Amino acid sequence: MHRRTALTVSAALLAAAPLLTACGSDAHPGAAAVVGGERIDVSSLQAQVKDVRAAQERSPQAAQLVQATGDLPRRKLNVMIFDRVVDKVAADNGVGVTRAELQETRTAFVRESGGEDRLADVLLQEQGVAPGQIDDVVRRNVLMNKIAAKLGVTDTPEGQRKLTEVFSAASKDLAIDVNPRYGAWDDAQVRLGNTTAPWLRQLTQDPGAVPAGA
Numbered sequence: 001m002h003r004r005t006a007l008t009v010s011a012a013l014l015a016a017a018p019l020l021t022a023c024g025s026d027a028h029p030g031a032a033a034v035v036g037g038e039r040i041d042v043s044s045l046q047a048q049v050k051d052v053r054a055a056q057e058r059s060p061q062a063a064q065l066v067q068a069t070g071d072l073p074r075r076k077l078n079v080m081i082f083d084r085v086v087d088k089v090a091a092d093n094g095v096g097v098t099r100a101e102l103q104e105t106r107t108a109f110v111r112e113s114g115g116e117d118r119l120a121d122v123l124l125q126e127q128g129v130a131p132g133q134i135d136d137v138v139r140r141n142v143l144m145n146k147i148a149a150k151l152g153v154t155d156t157p158e159g160q161r162k163l164t165e166v167f168s169a170a171s172k173d174l175a176i177d178v179n180p181r182y183g184a185w186d187d188a189q190v191r192l193g194n195t196t197a198p199w200l201r202q203l204t205q206d207p208g209a210v211p212a213g214a
Contacts, residue, residue, distance in 0.1 A: 030042055030043070031179060032044075032045045032077050032080075032178070032179050032182060033077060033080075033081055033176060033177060033178045033179060033182070033185070034175075034176070034177040035081055035084040035085075035174050035176050035177075036084065036088065036173075036174040036176075037175075038084075040077065040080050040081065040084075042179075044080075045073060045076060045077050045080065046073075048080070048130075048133065049072050049073050049076055051130035051132055051133065052069070052072060052076070052124070052129070052130045052133075053066070053072070054130070055120075055124050055130040055131060056069070056124065059121075059125075061125070065124070065125065069128045071195070072128060073182065074182050074192060074193065074195055075128060075195055076128070077178075077182050077192060078191055078192040078193075078195040079136075081176060081178070081185065082190065082191070083136065083140060084174065085167055085170050085171050085174065085190060086140060086143055086144065086147070087143075088170045088173070088174060089147055089166060089167060089170045090143050090146070090147055092170065093147060093150050094150070095143060095146045095147050095150050097139060097142045097143055097146070101142050102138055102139060102142060105138050105141060105142050106134070106135070106138045109138065119134065120134065123137060147163075147166075148163065151163065151166065164190070167190045168187050168188055168190060171185070171187040171190050172187045178192065183195075
């Protein structure tokens with residue numbers, strides 16, 4: 001696996017203002033979003049938020065963590081949608097992930113973090129990821145690295161543009177429809193409203209540099 005591929009969304013891309021679109025909470029009652037015709041139920045989103053809040057409340061820095069993630073429902077929905085886009089790009093390019101790859105990557109994250117508890121603390125504090133959601137972060141990391149390798153994407157402006165184009169096209173194909181209460185999905189930036197784009201910041205074995213989980 002090419003874990004050291006480094007990719008970042010350009011500042012110009014991140015600064016571009018998303019366009020608000022009409023979405024149908026009426027057309028899809030109880031759905032936070034519909035991606036590729038499949039629902040992300042509000043109840044599923046709330047469950048993820050609840051897990052993070054519970055983990056934050058157990059932390060000595062509980063007040064600070066909760067305050068820093070006041071928009072947690074939108075941030076979690078952003079990642080839930082993005083993971084569906086990752087899955088589509090992976091499928092379109094014949095990329096998959098094995099249990100061995102997942103275990104190897106998680107073990108490396110744990111080792112370089114200084115232990116399982118330290119990994120959990122880092123991801124909770126920096127990315128709003130609950131302990132039970134760490135496997136999702138690991139899976140995203142492995143898939144994104146393998147997609148980059150399959151596409152021959154390099155750490156250059158040209159490589160970034162290529163990756164952005166591929167993910168933007170997949171996002172459009174999925175016809176992502178978000179409940180207006182959470183904002184609007186931007187295909188060009190592959191993110192929800194003004195949330196942090198869950199792109200690769202630096203694909204290394206440093207867990208503080210894995211794709212954003214919130």
